[in-house]
Amino acid sequence: MFIAAGKWTRQHYVGLIAIFIALGGTSYAVSVAEKNSVTSKSVKNNSLKGKDVKDDSLTGADVNEATLRLPPGEQGPKGDPGLDGTNGTNGTDGTNGTDGIDGAPSWSADCNEGLAANDVMVRAGATCIDKYEASIWTARTGGTQITGAIPCAANGQNCTNIYARSVAGVTPRASITYFQAQRALANSGKRLLSNAEWQSAVAGSPDGAPCNVSSGLVQSTGANVGCISTDGANDMVGNLWEWVGDWLPVSTACPGWSAFSNDTMCLSGASTTATSPGALIRGGDFFIGAGAGPFAVYDDQPSGSIDDVGFRGAR
Numbered sequence: 388m389f390i391a392a393g394k395w396t397r398q399h400y401v402g403l404i405a406i407f408i409a410l411g412g413t414s415y416a417v418s419v420a421e422k423n424s425v426t427s428k429s430v431k432n433n434s435l436k437g438k439d440v441k442d443d444s445l446t447g448a449d450v451n452e453a454t455l456r457l458p459p460g461e462q463g464p465k466g467d468p469g470l471d472g473t474n475g476t477n478g479t480d481g482t483n484g485t486d487g488i489d490g491a492p493s494w495s496a497d498c499n500e501g502l503a504a505n506d507v508m509v510r511a512g513a514t515c516i517d518k519y520e521a522s523i524w525t526a527r528t529g530g531t532q533i534t535g536a537i538p539c540a541a542n543g544q545n546c547t548n549i550y551a552r553s554v555a556g557v558t559p560r561a562s563i564t565y566f567q568a569q570r571a572l573a574n575s576g577k578r579l580l581s582n583a584e585w586q587s588a589v590a591g592s593p594d595g596a597p598c599n600v601s602s603g604l605v606q607s608t609g610a611n612v613g614c615i616s617t618d619g620a621n622d623m624v625g626n627l628w629e630w631v632g633d634w635l636p637v638s639t640a641c642p643g644w645s646a647f648s649n650d651t652m653c654l655s656g657a658s659t660t661a662t663s664p665g666a667l668i669r670g671g672d673f674f675i676g677a678g679a680g681p682f683a684v685y686d687d688q689p690s691g692s693i694d695d696v697g698f699r700g701a702r
Contacts, residue, residue, distance in 0.1 A: 541564045563692060580629075603673060603674050668684075
């Protein structure tokens with residue numbers, strides 16, 4: 388086939404490719420004669436390479452988004468490109484798509500999974516917290532409530548026999564050290580809330596009555612039905628001060644919050660002589676009156692055991 392110099396046409400290229408295939412060539416030849424002619428079915432296993440396409444013979448006009456694409460599902464393995472769910476169609480197996488469709492949290496919705504029926508927790512943001520101030524028991528899923536002396540050391544080192552639970556209609560546990568409370572919670576698969584978690588979870592609780600802030604006596608868990616947070620936790624204000632996980636130097640003064648709040652604030656003037664750190668307690672108690680509230684904060688020695696300080700758990 389004689390072709391004059393400079394006279395190569397599309398038909399000449401096609402004819403030459405046909406001869407090449409007839410002679411046993413091992414590469415696939417693709418005719419780019421019409422727009423939309425090159426598809427994912429035509430280009431496989433690296434059969435069309437850069438050395439096969441020269442001199443701008445295959446241009447953007449010949450290959451567009453509609454004509455050359457990966458098979459469905461290969462662009463977004465497990466939904467990676469669509470974390471917010473907007474590209475969920477690429478995650479054909481759907482394994483990572485269910486939690487991220489509209490940015491919903493990925494945590495389990497059931498805070499009470501694995502707990503006894505009357506051990507009640509509520510969702511507070513990303514954290515599950517005890518609905519009621521904690522009581523301690525002889526078993527994780529029940530047993531007998533311990534209302535007398537706690538049968539383990541104040542430092543918590545041998546506290547393998549006490550379990551913290553969130554139970555309605557009982558006297559919450561006071562006269563318990565930080566370390567005993569921590570171990571009772573750990574034995575039940577829980578922990579103390581951080582100060583930040585507590586502050587978020589208390590939102591919506593009344594600042595005073597109807598919470599138990601002036602009766603002079605601790606009341607049963609859930610007795611004050613109006614003393615409840617937005618997330619559904621009872622008695623975060625009043626009844627008992629509550630240990631939280633954070634420590635700081637022991638404070639020596641209570642300047643309050645000034646115009647911000649009338650709640651008690653006693654985190655000022657760090658002691659230079661105290662022989663213990665201060666563990667934060669939150670919310671106020673049954674006799675502090677107006678000083679109880681969502682911003683009430685004090686500190687006490689974690690080894691202390693006081694009749695108006697209790698706790699609640701998180702996980």
